[in-house]
Amino acid sequence: MLKTIKVEDAVGTRLAHDITEIRPGEFKGPAFRQGHEVCNEDICHLQKLGKNHLYLIDLEADEIHENQAAALLAAGLSGPGIVWEDAPREGKIGLHAALDGLLTVDAAALAAFNLVDDVMCATLHTHTLVRKGQLVAATRAIPLVMQRAPIERAAAIAAQNGGVVRVQALRKARAGLVITGSEVYHGLIQDKFAPILKTKIMGLGSEVAAVTFAPDDEARIAEAIRGLIAAGCDLLLLSGGLSVDPDDVTRKAIRLAGADEVHYGAAALPGAMFLSARIGAIPLLGVPACGLHHKITVLDLVLPRILAGERIGKKELAFLGHGGLCQDCPECRYPLCPFGKGL
Numbered sequence: 001m002l003k004t005i006k007v008e009d010a011v012g013t014r015l016a017h018d019i020t021e022i023r024p025g026e027f028k029g030p031a032f033r034q035g036h037e038v039c040n041e042d043i044c045h046l047q048k049l050g051k052n053h054l055y056l057i058d059l060e061a062d063e064i065h066e067n068q069a070a071a072l073l074a075a076g077l078s079g080p081g082i083v084w085e086d087a088p089r090e091g092k093i094g095l096h097a098a099l100d101g102l103l104t105v106d107a108a109a110l111a112a113f114n115l116v117d118d119v120m121c122a123t124l125h126t127h128t129l130v131r132k133g134q135l136v137a138a139t140r141a142i143p144l145v146m147q148r149a150p151i152e153r154a155a156a157i158a159a160q161n162g163g164v165v166r167v168q169a170l171r172k173a174r175a176g177l178v179i180t181g182s183e184v185y186h187g188l189i190q191d192k193f194a195p196i197l198k199t200k201i202m203g204l205g206s207e208v209a210a211v212t213f214a215p216d217d218e219a220r221i222a223e224a225i226r227g228l229i230a231a232g233c234d235l236l237l238l239s240g241g242l243s244v245d246p247d248d249v250t251r252k253a254i255r256l257a258g259a260d261e262v263h264y265g266a267a268a269l270p271g272a273m274f275l276s277a278r279i280g281a282i283p284l285l286g287v288p289a290c291g292l293h294h295k296i297t298v299l300d301l302v303l304p305r306i307l308a309g310e311r312i313g314k315k316e317l318a319f320l321g322h323g324g325l326c327q328d329c330p331e332c333r334y335p336l337c338p339f340g341k342g343l
Helices: 042-048 066-077 107-114 148-159 193-203 218-230 250-256 298-307 314-319
Strands: 002-006 019-023 027-032 053-057 063-065 082-084 092-097 101-105 119-123 128-130 135-141 145-147 165-168 174-180 207-214 235-239 261-264 275-279 282-287
Touching: 027 042, 063 066, 063 148, 066 092, 066 119, 066 135, 066 145, 066 148, 082 165, 101 298, 107 119, 107 148, 119 148, 135 165, 145 148, 174 193, 174 218, 193 207, 193 235, 193 298, 207 218, 218 235, 218 250, 250 261, 250 275, 250 282, 282 298
Parallel strands: 174 207, 174 235, 235 282
Antiparallel strands: 002 053, 019 027, 063 145, 082 092, 092 135, 101 128, 101 165, 119 135, 261 275, 275 282
16 A cells, blocks of 8 residues: 655655656666655755655555565566576666576567566567676566566466576587588689688687588588588588589488488578588588678577577578568678567
């Protein structure tokens, strides 16, 4: 229950909530924190903040204060790899990454949570690479005092599948590269694919254990695949040979090497001819020639997810379509752009 009193009559009472101060371009934050005991010197400051009245709170058994509510919500929303502190600021609690890794957001559960009255949670985009300590989400209960039941329902919705937000560490793969193309294999042109792929792999904390070259011959490419697996590589990337030309035999070679699932085509540009396959537990990624000409492609969207332990199949490649159109900006700002930011 809330009781309103005039600010000049509030001397000696304790504030029921943080009082926010905004100085445009300078400061936004609590001028006074919850629990502060109002003294005579505070009256003028509070009035300048537009506070001519303050609240006194006497909670009923079925009511909850915004700070207690925020803590319940944060606990429900947080999955593995998330940390938070029970020290709300202006009724809000931030959720932070407990480790470097890939943020995943259960978008459907987040929407269901936000449909409950009087609560909210906002997050970064799912599949964002984050650093330890980074703010990845924030939640609050919107009124100062509310009924406890909706808060508990929202927290239960958030927690039912192990939390709405989580951060998964990227594994350190021993990657093997198969650079295909007779023109490269026979030395007619210099390979430029391997350095690009090495940079992307090493930038995610993995190593390139071996690089092999193969002509446009499915048997030779399949042999190269099997050789890298035998050498202990647990992630394979194959460059080129994925378009419609008769000499492009990489897909056939991957099947010949023993792939038990092959998904060709991604709903993203650049990278529509991307391929995702597996031989047992080992992922194989076919990188089309656009990887030579574009700084960022569908590979940059998929590779972190693979290293976080996801299986990328037809559904995952299809869902890339929302947000999967690169705008070819003159100055690439990825990942600070819409590319790959769909659900």
